[in-house]
Amino acid sequence: MKLLDEDRLLPTEERPRRLARALYEQVRDLPIISPHGHTDPRWYAEDAAFPDPAQLIVTPDHYVFRMLVSQGISMTDLGVPRADGGPVETDGRKIWKLFAQNYHLFRGTPSRLWLDHSFQEVFGIDRRLNAETADWYYDHIADCLSKPEYRPRALFKRFNIEAIATTEAATDDLRWHKMIRDSGWDGRVVTAYRPDNVVDPEMAGFAENIMLMGEQTGFDTATWGGYLDAHRARRAFFKEYGATSSDHGHASARTENLPQDEAAALFQKALRGACTPAEADAFRGQMLTEMARMSIEDGLVLQIHPGSRRNHSGEVMAKFGRDKGFDIPGRTDYVTALKPMLDAVGMRPDLTVILFTLDETSYSRELAPLAGAYPSLRIGPAWWFYDSPEGMRRYREAVTETAGFYNTVGFNDDTRAFCSIPARHDVARRVDCAYLANLVASGSLAEDEAGELAHDLAYGLAKSAYRL
Amino acid sequence: MKLLDEDRLLPTEERPRRLARALYEQVRDLPIISPHGHTDPRWYAEDAAFPDPAQLIVTPDHYVFRMLVSQGISMTDLGVPRADGGPVETDGRKIWKLFAQNYHLFRGTPSRLWLDHSFQEVFGIDRRLNAETADWYYDHIADCLSKPEYRPRALFKRFNIEAIATTEAATDDLRWHKMIRDSGWDGRVVTAYRPDNVVDPEMAGFAENIMLMGEQTGFDTATWGGYLDAHRARRAFFKEYGATSSDHGHASARTENLPQDEAAALFQKALRGACTPAEADAFRGQMLTEMARMSIEDGLVLQIHPGSRRNHSGEVMAKFGRDKGFDIPGRTDYVTALKPMLDAVGMRPDLTVILFTLDETSYSRELAPLAGAYPSLRIGPAWWFYDSPEGMRRYREAVTETAGFYNTVGFNDDTRAFCSIPARHDVARRVDCAYLANLVASGSLAEDEAGELAHDLAYGLAKSAYRL
Amino acid sequence: MKLLDEDRLLPTEERPRRLARALYEQVRDLPIISPHGHTDPRWYAEDAAFPDPAQLIVTPDHYVFRMLVSQGISMTDLGVPRADGGPVETDGRKIWKLFAQNYHLFRGTPSRLWLDHSFQEVFGIDRRLNAETADWYYDHIADCLSKPEYRPRALFKRFNIEAIATTEAATDDLRWHKMIRDSGWDGRVVTAYRPDNVVDPEMAGFAENIMLMGEQTGFDTATWGGYLDAHRARRAFFKEYGATSSDHGHASARTENLPQDEAAALFQKALRGACTPAEADAFRGQMLTEMARMSIEDGLVLQIHPGSRRNHSGEVMAKFGRDKGFDIPGRTDYVTALKPMLDAVGMRPDLTVILFTLDETSYSRELAPLAGAYPSLRIGPAWWFYDSPEGMRRYREAVTETAGFYNTVGFNDDTRAFCSIPARHDVARRVDCAYLANLVASGSLAEDEAGELAHDLAYGLAKSAYRL
Structure with missing residues (x-):
């Protein structure tokens, strides 16, 4: 696919x-x-090397995390750093799963086009991101990021x-x-x-x-x-x-x-x-x-x-x-x-x-x-x-x-x-x-x-x- | 048709x-x-029961009567009640005819889509509203409105x-x-x-x-x-x-x-x-x-x-x-x-x-x-x-x-x-x-x-x- | 063509x-x-009779000359009269050439549609205006303008x-x-x-x-x-x-x-x-x-x-x-x-x-x-x-x-x-x-x-x- x-x-x-x-x-x-x-x-x-998939794709990109926030997900759960340096989620896999579970929110947006393009063209992925594929995605991208060509x-x-x-x-x-x-x-x-x-x-x-x-x-x-x-x-x-x-x-x-x-x-x-x-x-x-x-x-x-x-x-x-x-x-x-x-x-x-x-x-x-x-x-x-x-x-x-x-x-x-x-x-x-x-x-x-x-x-x- | x-x-x-x-x-x-x-x-x-066709469809709907007014038809002729309670047209059939004669004004508007949808789907009508069909329309809708299923x-x-x-x-x-x-x-x-x-x-x-x-x-x-x-x-x-x-x-x-x-x-x-x-x-x-x-x-x-x-x-x-x-x-x-x-x-x-x-x-x-x-x-x-x-x-x-x-x-x-x-x-x-x-x-x-x-x-x- | x-x-x-x-x-x-x-x-x-092609088509039409000006061509070179009556280009052929060389600027604009329509339907022209055809165009239109039917x-x-x-x-x-x-x-x-x-x-x-x-x-x-x-x-x-x-x-x-x-x-x-x-x-x-x-x-x-x-x-x-x-x-x-x-x-x-x-x-x-x-x-x-x-x-x-x-x-x-x-x-x-x-x-x-x-x-x- x-x-x-x-x-x-x-x-x-x-x-x-x-x-x-x-x-x-x-x-x-x-x-x-x-x-x-x-x-x-x-x-x-x-x-x-770029850090983990969430740090590359979710946490630093306000196009991505604001859409999740707009539907009630908190910025701290997405690992967005707090101004006071207080604790936020640091587990990349947890952040990634939250993102994956809510990937339907991006339907019809350019973010979806850009993300799917990155997934397919940069990381060679052939399945859609969702709750089921979240872990597979995370492992696959993390693996890529560890390689020199990334x-x-x-x-x-x-x-x-x-x-x-x-x-x-x-x-x-x-x-x-x-x-x-x-x-x-x-x-x-x-x-x-x-x-x-x-x-x-x-x-x-x-x-x-x-x-x-x-x-x-x-x-x-x-x-x-x-x-x-x-x-x-x-x-x-x-x-x-x-x-x-x-x-x-x-x-x-x-x-x-x-x-x-x-x-x-x-x-x-x-x-x-x-x-x-x-x-x-x-x-x-x-x-x-x-x-x-x-x-x-x-x-x-x-x-x-x-x-x-x-x-x-x-x-x-x-x-x-x-x-x-x-x-x-x-x-x-x-x-x-x-x-x-x-x-x-x-x-x-x-x-x-x-x-x-x-x-x-x-x-x-x-x-x-x-x-x-x-x-x-x-x-x-x-x-x-x-x-x-x-x-x-x-x-x-x-x-x-x-x-x-x-x-x-x-x-x-x-x-x-x-x-x-x-x-x-x-x-x-x-x-x-x-x-x-x-x-x-x-x-x-x-x-x-x-x-x-x-x-x-x-x-x-x-x-x-x-x-x- | x-x-x-x-x-x-x-x-x-x-x-x-x-x-x-x-x-x-x-x-x-x-x-x-x-x-x-x-x-x-x-x-x-x-x-x-709803009152007559004009009282149901023309007089209370400002989407409909304002378009007629915009082309010079007076509100009183359309039966729109006056603030001072003064006389306005009350003959539903006359109001309906005025509406029907000017039905072309609604070409290209959503009112036309809604009206035709009501005519066909609610009242089972199969001919276009115009000056010629005005009376037929009026009688047909009035007849429907007298029935319990309306x-x-x-x-x-x-x-x-x-x-x-x-x-x-x-x-x-x-x-x-x-x-x-x-x-x-x-x-x-x-x-x-x-x-x-x-x-x-x-x-x-x-x-x-x-x-x-x-x-x-x-x-x-x-x-x-x-x-x-x-x-x-x-x-x-x-x-x-x-x-x-x-x-x-x-x-x-x-x-x-x-x-x-x-x-x-x-x-x-x-x-x-x-x-x-x-x-x-x-x-x-x-x-x-x-x-x-x-x-x-x-x-x-x-x-x-x-x-x-x-x-x-x-x-x-x-x-x-x-x-x-x-x-x-x-x-x-x-x-x-x-x-x-x-x-x-x-x-x-x-x-x-x-x-x-x-x-x-x-x-x-x-x-x-x-x-x-x-x-x-x-x-x-x-x-x-x-x-x-x-x-x-x-x-x-x-x-x-x-x-x-x-x-x-x-x-x-x-x-x-x-x-x-x-x-x-x-x-x-x-x-x-x-x-x-x-x-x-x-x-x-x-x-x-x-x-x-x-x-x-x-x-x-x-x-x-x-x-x- | x-x-x-x-x-x-x-x-x-x-x-x-x-x-x-x-x-x-x-x-x-x-x-x-x-x-x-x-x-x-x-x-x-x-x-x-209308004067020369540039005086008919370029110099008086602000739709045309403003586009040329927007790309750095001076109004004086296009023959636009100065308020102080000072010298501007008067050689219609030179103005026309400048226009022709820059005709690509009008791609996608209605001016292009209007101009091509005039060229084809009014002057019977069958080739595109550009630097190469500029002189031919000028001569052809000037010739037309000298005739009573123009x-x-x-x-x-x-x-x-x-x-x-x-x-x-x-x-x-x-x-x-x-x-x-x-x-x-x-x-x-x-x-x-x-x-x-x-x-x-x-x-x-x-x-x-x-x-x-x-x-x-x-x-x-x-x-x-x-x-x-x-x-x-x-x-x-x-x-x-x-x-x-x-x-x-x-x-x-x-x-x-x-x-x-x-x-x-x-x-x-x-x-x-x-x-x-x-x-x-x-x-x-x-x-x-x-x-x-x-x-x-x-x-x-x-x-x-x-x-x-x-x-x-x-x-x-x-x-x-x-x-x-x-x-x-x-x-x-x-x-x-x-x-x-x-x-x-x-x-x-x-x-x-x-x-x-x-x-x-x-x-x-x-x-x-x-x-x-x-x-x-x-x-x-x-x-x-x-x-x-x-x-x-x-x-x-x-x-x-x-x-x-x-x-x-x-x-x-x-x-x-x-x-x-x-x-x-x-x-x-x-x-x-x-x-x-x-x-x-x-x-x-x-x-x-x-x-x-x-x-x-x-x-x-x-x-x-x-x-x-």
């Missing part, structure tokens, strides 16, 4: 399916460009990853990236510059982080000018480790373009911890425009990921901390929010700003009209909750007619779950080929054009947009 | 249609669970209703429910606790209703504590008549979790009629959290139905009163609005809160992420304007990938139109089977899983979510 | 395609009713246009419409009353325009009463030139229904240039209600087109002026915004107000419920960024179930691009026939009803809604 249908996610009608299959055959084995993600660089640096670098090669970006805080020492480089291994793992902890006055440790940036760079970060220079220096340092992009996860897409003396005064207030929430928001907005200006100088691609109301549950945040599946999207405005930055630098063809969204209503109403006009703007792929077959289909249908294909940037997996990387890219390639095949079948696109586009969407656009 | 296509609403492609038909065959005859609706308990209590209880059995909930105000004496119980009839008709008239300071009669609650329960409802106790007592009274849920139709989803002394002070202000609109809104929000706490105590399922701007037309409200098809949806936020309640009780697995929406943009952006994380939350079905084939399809496509199937609760018909109940459940079963069949056909779900899900969506989930 | 697939945009499945093709065959050759657009009446008046009036007849509306400012002298009428030509070109420049206090020249209106009409437009009378007179003047509608492109759908003395005071403030932004907005809102009242008097259909944030790029506005592809949609509320006008006149069956939107979320949430209840309201077609196959499909799917077909008004091309008119109507007819065919195939509509509807959507509804 196969866990996966060979033609999954392709159109179900005969002619479009045939067209889609032909397109997919051309792109299924292309190398993976993964320009935005959250895998741990330490994996590639140390190349140690070490991170071996999987990296087997997954055919041409380049992968991790994401590090602006003050990170990039030690794992250094270790990778020093090791002489030829896998291309690059970093990305994520300065949230030094541009958001409301983040714990803001002032301390900025002082650290001063020490790291030799600039006087107690001054606005020195602070900006320190950013420049850190960006250059990140570029040494392959960075081609910066990444900004603010709650909104707000930008500002204040006179420099006002920006400097706001910075001083932020350093003193004296900003009102509105001023903190203005400062974050100002920094997006400053980052865009630096991008014109140094060529880093600017990624803006707004819209998540982080750590929505006060109880979960207090007990388990950040990134526990309780980041909930909200309405996000781009048109008013981005205007200050766009008026400053939006018409520059030498700048690339990639916009992501968790508010699908913005695709056709805001993002496609903006990216279909401003030369600096591109639209990021269907992301996070929309990294899914329907999410991707709606994305293409909403975006293409106004912005075309060439104002999009290919696929990002954005994942912490290493084994899901090939699965996620495979889903994206299938869904894009299905979309293109339907355009051909309905007489809206020629077959030769669809072939070119399939290649661009699977590989070329990510590579060129991210300058990888 | 058949009014209904045997395979209506199933996929049109051959293989998915075959799959969908097989799924549908398994669920088409399952009993109906109708856990949320507005049929009149008096019907089941008295079991009197009395409410007989239809209840014929419709294969296992359980139906009506909705009563908190201060209702539940006389009809008592009469049903006393009659010894075995049809399961339960009530639901709808306290809008005692939790909304802006409702006419708010203070009087609260005094009445005091009389009904023996608690001193002039105090905050006595008021809450009176709610507890009324909820217990409703539970005696089968209630398993409460129902809350506020304009927004706002919740609050004020300190009890502040809540008590706000209650006093509300009782005095001294609340500002903002304070009234805060009080309603506080009461949702109080109701959630009581739900943990007594097990009632909490239903939140926000988003309708009720009685939008001042003119219609003045001339004809409430519920005349002029309740218009608006944008509705859940993420910020529900946070106070969720911080208080959202992680409780022994609480069930069912969220409905009239703002489809919230499905994938807010409701699915929330219900896909919080154990207390479930997503209600596509509702009201979205109780329709496309509405249901969009619902499944937007919700499933993030929240799965098991954070949804099956179908609610929410109707005042008795004869439309089997039609509405049939539409939901068909659309869900079509959705599942398409997942199978595209390799995203196994056939055995689809079979289990079809049963759960048609029957099991409504029963378990509503504890019926 | 054909540029166009004979069955483009029809369903790809065999049975629905056959049904759709049969419907389309019935409507493909119906005359074009174009009740809302921006073609230049001077064309029909003077009937001069003059505006000849194309008007060839396009089978039964009636077309242009749009003129309230103070326009309608000289070209007069010239058309005086010429005795029988083509039906009517105007539409667009009073933005005399109802928006924030428009440059507001007071001067109102003084001009006074001169044109003989009313004392320095008074509120005289100003309203001047509107009445101008509307009557526009009606002499065939106008059946007025058109209002405010940023929001806000309406007001102020007491007349307050409105008069606000008008005085507006005339003095003393309105705050909030007061200016209130004045615009008041004028929508005044226009609706005048519509009841004189029968003009009122069109409301809100939602565009005009001239979003400060840089583009400064260098190139208005209407350069940088009008970006934003969220638009109708439910609260329209209530004052609807409370005043919304229940009038002798008033027709057509609502357009650039915010698709309003289709099912607001516009369909409103138009499905108020007799005065109709929903305009999928418009601007949604004048596209997917946009039209989403429109029908979102609107029909609540508002039916008869609260919609057929198709508007809204275009400045003359040669795209038949293409746009053809796309709309195909997409509507596809939608109807899918309803028939899924058992939701009878074939005879679909046939009637296909005719109504392609021709009848536009004619009756716009009283043409």
Whole structure:
């Protein structure tokens, strides 16, 4: 028995399916460009064996455990570490069984597609996960993980990853990236510059982080000018480790373009911890425009990921901390929010700003009209909750007619779950080929054009947009 | 001639249609669970014959008459009662003819599906309604209604209703429910606790209703504590008549979790009629959290139905009163609005809160992420304007990938139109089977899983979510 | 080689395609009713040859040049005139080549469909546009344009246009419409009353325009009463030139229904240039209600087109002026915004107000419920960024179930691009026939009803809604 249908996610009608299959055959084995993600660089640096199946697949992946939690299973029973270091389940087999017994909850979700893909393609499994097969699964995967061919670098090669970006805080020492480089291994793992902890006055440790940036760079970060220079220096340092992009996860897409003396005064207030929430928001907005200006100088691609109301549950945040599946999207405005930055630098063809969204209503109403006009703007792929077959289909249908294909940037997996990387890219390639095949079948696109586009969407656009 | 296509609403492609038909065959005859609706308990209590066809099908159903009104037909010509008791059309045949002449207006709407289903399946009609057949229709339906097998209880059995909930105000004496119980009839008709008239300071009669609650329960409802106790007592009274849920139709989803002394002070202000609109809104929000706490105590399922701007037309409200098809949806936020309640009780697995929406943009952006994380939350079905084939399809496509199937609760018909109940459940079963069949056909779900899900969506989930 | 697939945009499945093709065959050759657009009446008046291919197809069409600009091509290289009259590219062949080299950018967009339709059906071209064919294309089209059968009036007849509306400012002298009428030509070109420049206090020249209106009409437009009378007179003047509608492109759908003395005071403030932004907005809102009242008097259909944030790029506005592809949609509320006008006149069956939107979320949430209840309201077609196959499909799917077909008004091309008119109507007819065919195939509509509807959507509804 196969866990996966060979033609999954392709159109179900005969002619479009045939067209889609032909397109997919051309792109299924292309190398993976993964320009935005959250895998741990330490994996590639140390190349140690992954721990047990539950620690690999269940406990660290908030896509997986939040669904179990949503049906009343406790995080402690799933081994999710507590903020206070208190006891949680550590028996991998027990966690795995709980997961297996509830595997039906994932029916119809992309997690199910990714998991089954990992099970079949990475671990060679041919039976469905459930209460009965839980132990067999656990033993089988544990056995695999003990073998050298399941070490991170071996999987990296087997997954055919041409380049992968991790994401590090602006003050990170990039030690794992250094270790990778020093090791002489030829896998291309690059970093990305994520300065949230030094541009958001409301983040714990803001002032301390900025002082650290001063020490790291030799600039006087107690001054606005020195602070900006320190950013420049850190960006250059990140570029040494392959960075081609910066990444900004603010709650909104707000930008500002204040006179420099006002920006400097706001910075001083932020350093003193004296900003009102509105001023903190203005400062974050100002920094997006400053980052865009630096991008014109140094060529880093600017990624803006707004819209998540982080750590929505006060109880979960207090007990388990950040990134526990309780980041909930909200309405996000781009048109008013981005205007200050766009008026400053939006018409520059030498700048690339990639916009992501968790508010699908913005695709056709805001993002496609903006990216279909401003030369600096591109639209990021269907992301996070929309990294899914329907999410991707709606994305293409909403975006293409106004912005075309060439104002999009290919696929990002954005994942912490290493084994899901090939699965996620495979889903994206299938869904894009299905979309293109339907355009051909309905007489809206020629077959030769669809072939070119399939290649661009699977590989070329990510590579060129991210300058990888 | 058949009014209904045997395979209506199933996929049109051959293989998915075959799959969908097989799924549908398994669920088409399952009993109906109708856990949320507005049929009149008096019907089941008295079991009197329904009045004439127009009084049964046109005049009381705002889905039907608002469409006629939207094309310039006056409410008085349709027999809709005036608020001032002034004259309106009373000749059922004249009203019916007006309806029949304009039956083309319903093309493409779910009302058309429901009406044709009633005509064919309930009344055995085999010709299309139009100006020519109007009289024949009127005579035929009137003739049926005079027969015992068209009395409410007989239809209840014929419709294969296992359980139906009506909705009563908190201060209702539940006389009809008592009469049903006393009659010894075995049809399961339960009530639901709808306290809008005692939790909304802006409702006419708010203070009087609260005094009445005091009389009904023996608690001193002039105090905050006595008021809450009176709610507890009324909820217990409703539970005696089968209630398993409460129902809350506020304009927004706002919740609050004020300190009890502040809540008590706000209650006093509300009782005095001294609340500002903002304070009234805060009080309603506080009461949702109080109701959630009581739900943990007594097990009632909490239903939140926000988003309708009720009685939008001042003119219609003045001339004809409430519920005349002029309740218009608006944008509705859940993420910020529900946070106070969720911080208080959202992680409780022994609480069930069912969220409905009239703002489809919230499905994938807010409701699915929330219900896909919080154990207390479930997503209600596509509702009201979205109780329709496309509405249901969009619902499944937007919700499933993030929240799965098991954070949804099956179908609610929410109707005042008795004869439309089997039609509405049939539409939901068909659309869900079509959705599942398409997942199978595209390799995203196994056939055995689809079979289990079809049963759960048609029957099991409504029963378990509503504890019926 | 054909540029166009004979069955483009029809369903790809065999049975629905056959049904759709049969419907389309019935409507493909119906005359074009174009009740809302921006073609230049001077064309029909003077009937001069169109200039070179770039001046006809690239430079004046912001749908076309904004896509090129979005990928880094400069407006000056595309010959877009500068606001300061400075030098831009004037060599049509060079502009055309730049367009041809980048023609792949339009893949998947409606512009591509319209352009290929013009190339094949208007100019008889049988090869694809690209860098290699650029010169051939240029020469071929230039050659056509020199022939009498490519003059505006000849194309008007060839396009089978039964009636077309242009749009003129309230103070326009309608000289070209007069010239058309005086010429005795029988083509039906009517105007539409667009009073933005005399109802928006924030428009440059507001007071001067109102003084001009006074001169044109003989009313004392320095008074509120005289100003309203001047509107009445101008509307009557526009009606002499065939106008059946007025058109209002405010940023929001806000309406007001102020007491007349307050409105008069606000008008005085507006005339003095003393309105705050909030007061200016209130004045615009008041004028929508005044226009609706005048519509009841004189029968003009009122069109409301809100939602565009005009001239979003400060840089583009400064260098190139208005209407350069940088009008970006934003969220638009109708439910609260329209209530004052609807409370005043919304229940009038002798008033027709057509609502357009650039915010698709309003289709099912607001516009369909409103138009499905108020007799005065109709929903305009999928418009601007949604004048596209997917946009039209989403429109029908979102609107029909609540508002039916008869609260919609057929198709508007809204275009400045003359040669795209038949293409746009053809796309709309195909997409509507596809939608109807899918309803028939899924058992939701009878074939005879679909046939009637296909005719109504392609021709009848536009004619009756716009009283043409």
